Amino acid sequence: MNKSELIEALAEEMHVPLRDASSAVTTILDAMGDALANGESIEIRGFGSFVVKEYDSYFGRNPKTGEKIKVKPKKLPFFKVGKELKERVNESAD
């Protein structure tokens, strides 16, 4: 499923025009992105949580050439699936 399919499903469930469903989804995703960009975490019961991990700079290697390169410090978001979703996904048929 992609974003536009999710928006269509939301419009149908809420009986609202696509336009409204689309902007609501955008608001939700923007709020989540803003929180992570500010280094905040996200916790949604039954779905999961996101935390931002910070990495110091380190020396890595270009796997192709073997050349040593400095990797700049970076932040990455991590998702931890919530208990309910984890169990439901695992129980679902193939």
Added chain:
Amino acid sequence: MTLTKADLVQKVYQNHNFTKAQAAEAVEAFLRIAKKCLNTGEDLLISGFGKFNVKKKNARRGRNPQTGDELILEARKVVTFKPSGLLRSRINGD
């Protein structure tokens, strides 16, 4: 600070002509649809945010780290998240 469902409802309520109840329903429906998608084993691709994958893990032999006893970890399905390039650069302030 942690972003929660209540914060998302508040954002949707502020940014749209929704009642409080409709805003809550929009967030609930969003999560319900996302979970339903993953529960059926389908990946969820949200452009500009990231991709939720359902990965199948084969059964493997593991160990109880506390006792050292060998045990069989059964085949299972897990949800993984890969942030989009856009989200990554937002988090890193690029």
